[in-house]
Amino acid sequence: xxxxxxxxxxxxxxxxxxxxxxxxxxxxxxxxxxxxxxxxxxxxxxxxxxxxxxxxxxxxxxxxxxxxxxxxxxxxxxxxxxxxxxxxxxxxxxxxxxxxxxxxxxxxxxxxxxxxxxxxxxxxxxxxxxxxxxxxxxxxxxxxxxxxxxxxxxxxxxxxxxxxxxxxxxxxxxxxxxxxxxxxxxxxxxxxxxxxxxxxxxxxxxxxxxxxxxxxxxxxxxxxxxxxxxxxxxxxxxxxxxxxxxxxxxxxxxxxxxxxxxxxxxxxxxxxxxxxxxxxxxxxxxxxxxxxxxxxxxxxxxxxxxxxxxxxxxxxxxxxxxxxxxxxxxxxx
Amino acid sequence: xxxxxxxxxxxxxxxxxxxxxxxxxxxxxxxxxxxxxxxxxxxxxxxxxxxxxxxxxxxxxxxxxxxxxxxxxxxxxxxxxxxxxxxxxxxxxxxxxxxxxxxxxxxxxxxxxxxxxxxxxxxxxxxxxxxxxxxxxxxxxxxxxxxxxxxxxxxxxxxxxxxxxxxxxxxxxxxxxxxxxxxxxxxxxxxxxxxxxxxxxxxxxxxxxxxxxxxxxxxxxxxxxxxxxxxxxxxxxxxxxxxxxxxxxxxxxxxxxxxxxxxxxxxxxxxxxxxxxxxxxxxxxxxxxxxxxxxxxxxxxxxxxxxxxxxxxxxxxxxxxxxxxxxxxxxxx
DNA sequence: CTGAAAGCGCTTACAG
DNA sequence: CTGAAAGCGCTTACAG
Numbered sequence: 255x256x257x258x259x260x261x262x263x264x265x266x267x268x269x270x271x272x273x274x275x276x277x278x279x280x281x282x283x284x285x286x287x288x289x290x291x292x293x294x295x296x297x298x299x300x301x302x303x304x305x306x307x308x309x310x311x312x313x314x315x316x317x318x319x320x321x322x323x324x325x326x327x328x329x330x331x332x333x334x335x336x337x338x339x340x341x342x343x344x345x346x347x348x349x350x351x352x353x354x355x356x357x358x359x360x361x362x363x364x365x366x367x368x369x370x371x372x373x374x375x376x377x378x379x380x381x382x383x384x385x386x387x388x389x390x391x392x393x394x395x396x397x398x399x400x401x402x403x404x405x406x407x408x409x410x411x412x413x414x415x416x417x418x419x420x421x422x423x424x425x426x427x428x429x430x431x432x433x434x435x436x437x438x439x440x441x442x443x444x445x446x447x448x449x450x451x452x453x454x455x456x457x458x459x460x461x462x463x464x465x466x467x468x469x470x471x472x473x474x475x476x477x478x479x480x481x482x483x484x485x486x487x488x489x490x491x492x493x494x495x496x497x498x499x500x501x502x503x504x505x506x507x508x509x510x511x512x513x514x515x516x517x518x519x520x521x522x523x524x525x526x527x528x529x530x531x532x533x534x535x536x537x538x539x540x541x542x543x544x545x546x547x548x549x550x551x552x553x554x555x556x557x558x559x560x561x562x563x564x565x566x567x568x569x570x571x572x573x574x575x576x577x578x579x580x581x582x583x584x585x586x587x
Numbered sequence: 588x589x590x591x592x593x594x595x596x597x598x599x600x601x602x603x604x605x606x607x608x609x610x611x612x613x614x615x616x617x618x619x620x621x622x623x624x625x626x627x628x629x630x631x632x633x634x635x636x637x638x639x640x641x642x643x644x645x646x647x648x649x650x651x652x653x654x655x656x657x658x659x660x661x662x663x664x665x666x667x668x669x670x671x672x673x674x675x676x677x678x679x680x681x682x683x684x685x686x687x688x689x690x691x692x693x694x695x696x697x698x699x700x701x702x703x704x705x706x707x708x709x710x711x712x713x714x715x716x717x718x719x720x721x722x723x724x725x726x727x728x729x730x731x732x733x734x735x736x737x738x739x740x741x742x743x744x745x746x747x748x749x750x751x752x753x754x755x756x757x758x759x760x761x762x763x764x765x766x767x768x769x770x771x772x773x774x775x776x777x778x779x780x781x782x783x784x785x786x787x788x789x790x791x792x793x794x795x796x797x798x799x800x801x802x803x804x805x806x807x808x809x810x811x812x813x814x815x816x817x818x819x820x821x822x823x824x825x826x827x828x829x830x831x832x833x834x835x836x837x838x839x840x841x842x843x844x845x846x847x848x849x850x851x852x853x854x855x856x857x858x859x860x861x862x863x864x865x866x867x868x869x870x871x872x873x874x875x876x877x878x879x880x881x882x883x884x885x886x887x888x889x890x891x892x893x894x895x896x897x898x899x900x901x902x903x904x905x906x907x908x909x910x911x912x913x914x915x916x917x918x919x920x
Numbered sequence: 921c922t923g924a925a926a927g928c929g930c931t932t933a934c935a936g
Numbered sequence: 937c938t939g940a941a942a943g944c945g946c947t948t949a950c951a952g
Binding site: 258301303304305306307308310311316317318326327329332333335336339340343346348349350351352353355360363364366367368369370371372391394395396478479482508511512514515533534537538539540 | 591634636637638639640641643644649650651659660662665666668669672673676679681682683684685686688693696697699700701702703704705724727728729811812815841844845847848866867870871872873
Binding site for chain 2: 945
């Protein structure tokens with residue numbers, strides 16, 4: 255485990271100055287082809303590896319992007335994080351990732367750590383609570399940062415927001431259920447009062463208002479477990495409910511599981527629609543209808559957006575909503 | 588977006604030299620309490636943030652750990668990666684994460700990038716193929732690196748390996764199924780010839796050999812989709828099979844879904860056991876028995892192991908197998 | 921307990 | 937096209 259070779263070592267073995275080596279490293283056109291080849295060979299010979307941190311001290315752009323996620327174990331966020339990371343990697347950037355588990359204190363800590371590590375930009379799907387502790391340092395550090403999927407800090411000028419168009423999603427879902435004859439449609443899951451819950455519910459509320467139908471709202475955690483419990487509650491307390499839209503697919507999959515447990519079928523007699531369209535929807539039985547957020551595509555576009563901000567200084571619009579559509583499968587057909 | 592303040596700025600406003608500021612930063616006992624307080628206050632006043640990269644140039648330990656995962660979308664790996672990252676974060680380390688999607692070329696590229704970024708150590712759940720392209724650079728860079736969950740490079744001296752004790756897991760599962768009266772037990776999923784598949788199958792093969800029962804092996808991708816297809820194949824071609832152990836929980840959950848689709852019950856008439864015990868097992872219907880690998884605990888222990896190697900120079904044993912046990916639920920009760 | 925100086929591995933003008 | 941020198945923001949001996 256010797257000292258790592260530096261450009262000086264490369265320069266010596268190639269018989270040039272270290273400036274020349276540096277220019278080769280940057281693919282500068284100023285270096286004669288012959289010299290370039292010699293230098294490259296020298297690098298291979300002595301096993302040189304580039305030290306980006308040293309380079310950053312003089313120039314800037316560390317080639318490191320921070321990605322902060324409120325709930326990485328949820329497949330929706332996993333899919334998002336993975337697609338962002340891989341798109342960044344394609345563009346030559348490394349990703350520093352942290353899961354905050356919905357804890358704003360953890361979030362503030364990891365964001366600070368990322369700033370110290372010199373991330374050039376940051377993408378955050380934030381936890382709710384104490385915005386200042388995480389967004390304050392970001393403002394002071396002056397690094398480009400986007401909030402995605404959830405709008406927690408109102409300063410969308412400083413922290414542009416992007417998310418799938420949830421309201422349209424739930425309107426599509428509600429419209430579909432009404433069109434197939436459902437008359438008593440519940441909305442299941444989502445913590446009351448939170449922005450995401452409000453948004454994911456708004457199209458549903460609007461569609462029901464148009465149809466002069468009373469909503470049935472059963473708020474709760476966005477988990478399989480809650481969905482499963484709710485299946486029981488529906489059977490006991492809401493026999494009239496003939497369809498449901500869920501806050502997300504996990505809840506819907508839980509409902510599916512709960513119905514199976516109760517021996518009640520999901521389909522024409524009880525139509526169910528999830529939200530997000532994670533991969534599992536197509537594999538469930540019955541296959542689960544869902545509002546497709548195209549989260550992989552969303553992740554890719556976020557990667558492109560943050561890099562365009564970083565590299566070309568093109569700040570994103572304060573708010574961007576991306577298209578969603580409805581995928582109808584057996585659970586609501 | 589001004590220039591970020593440096594220790595020189597802090598020194599000026601606190602009226603001390605920059606060495607003193609540096610000592611304060613390192614919580615050195617050499618600095619008088621009064622001075623320390625002044626310096627701290629100056630930092631707050633001017634919004635100083637520590638530049639770890641600059642610090643690393645002189646000392647070492649960048650406080651950055653690389654984490655490379657072959658399939659981050661698989662909840663088993665998500666759970667692992669998340670628990671490693673959070674444990675590292677607790678110890679003050681940031682995590683650079685990359686998903687390789689089972690592509691050894693991508694893997695070689697991201698590992699090189701991580702080395703360039705100066706990660707102090709690396710944990711890798713490797714993709715199969717072209718070990719040299721990823722492990723060669725790691726050797727040359729001389730940074731501590733562990734392979735986990737899969738042993739791809741045979742040099743376990745350089746790259747210590749750790750994983751749950753898969754053979755014992757499948758032996759437990761097979762023993763349980765035999766004890767409940769199953770006589771024709773299939774092993775479903777796992778790519779033929781791969782080390783993980785062999786290990787996860789070995790206890791099953793041993794238990795069946797002891798009982799003088801012929802194995803039924805149905806290799807395939809480790810996905811829900813494959814599990815679902817296999818349910819159909821079992822019904823058509825293997826009517827005698829009365830139990831199955833799956834390569835992982837995703838396959839088992841797919842089988843569950845496929846059986847539901849076919850209207851065949853899972854339970855006493857057909858016993859099913861998964862592998863890994865991801866969270867979803869308890870929420871499925873029927874609840875899925877599984878070999879518990881305690882992946883969250885495993886992740887934590889890996890974080891501790893790599894840090895102890897890095898900080899105290901205690902290299903891990905070449906091979907470590909962690910305990911597994913069997914969780915029996917409705918699917919095999 | 922605190923300060924002045926050198927150095928970590930690069931890049932960046934500036935000469936030549 | 938290539939080299940010598942300064943500097944990025946820290947830490948680390950070394951004096952005092």
